[in-house]
Amino acid sequence: DTGVSQDPRHKITKRGQNVTFRCDPISEHNRLYWYRQTLGQGPEFLTYFQNEAQLEKSRLLSDRFSAERPKGSFSTLEIQRTEQGDSAMYLCASSPYRNTEAFFGQGTRLTVV
Amino acid sequence: ELKVEQNPLFLSMQEGKNYTIYCNYSTTSDRLYWYRQDPGKSLESLFVLLSNGAVKQEGRLMASLDTKARLSTLHITAAVHDLSATYFCAVPYSGGGADGLTFGKGTHLIIQP
Numbered sequence: 001d002t003g004v005s006q007d008p009r010h011k012i013t014k015r016g017q018n019v020t021f022r023c024d025p026i027s028e029h030n031r032l033y034w035y036r037q038t039l040g041q042g043p044e045f046l047t048y049f050q051n052e053a054q055l056e057k058s059r060l061l062s063d064r065f066s067a068e069r070p071k072g073s074f075s076t077l078e079i080q081r082t083e084q085g086d087s088a089m090y091l092c093a094s095s096p097y098r099n100t101e102a103f104f105g106q107g108t109r110l111t112v113v
Numbered sequence: 114e115l116k117v118e119q120n121p122l123f124l125s126m127q128e129g130k131n132y133t134i135y136c137n138y139s140t141t142s143d144r145l146y147w148y149r150q151d152p153g154k155s156l157e158s159l160f161v162l163l164s165n166g167a168v169k170q171e172g173r174l175m176a177s178l179d180t181k182a183r184l185s186t187l188h189i190t191a192a193v194h195d196l197s198a199t200y201f202c203a204v205p206y207s208g209g210g211a212d213g214l215t216f217g218k219g220t221h222l223i224i225q226p
Contacts, residue, residue: 042217058213
C-alpha cells in the first residue's frame, strides 16, 4: 500500500460552487479523519469516521460541509456554496486503531476565487 | 475548550547546537503526538507518547511527556540542516476518549550551517 491518497491535489473554484474531495485511506485502517489547514497554522480537526460511522464532528464543520464514508473504505468531503474563507489545505488521515499515529495524505489545496 | 500552545513558534539555530521545543496543553490527556511537516508537504508522524513520563528518541530528536504538568518537550541534539521543518504537537480533541487531534500552531525551525 502506498499510503493515504487524496484527490484532487489542487482545486480552484468560484465562490458559490460546490466541491467534493476524495480520500482513500491505507487498506484495513478503519479510522479516517478530515482536517483543514490554513497557512501558518496547525491542522484543525473536522470529522472522524470509524468504519462507515461518523463518530465526531467539530463545530468547524458547518452545515455547508458534509462527509461520508459509505462502505467504510474511501471517504468524500463535500463543501456546498463555497466561500473564500474555505480556501485551505484539506487533509485526510487514517489509523488502524486508537492510540496509534494517524498517517496523513498529501492533501487537497482548495482555492476559492 | 482544549488549547495547545507551542513555543517558540519560530526558531533559527546553527548546526551542531541543542535546543528544546515546548508544548503545553490545557486539559487532561494521557496521549500526545509529534509531527513534522516540510514546506508544501503533508505531516509525518514522529512520536506517539502514551503515558506520563514517556520518553522516545529517534536519531537527534527526543520527545517526553509530563501529563501532570500538561507539558511535552521535543529536544534536538546537535542539529543538522535536514531537521529544518515545522514541528507540531497534537493532543486528542476532547482530551479523553475521543480520537481527533487538536494541533498546536507549530514551531517553524530553520537550521543554518
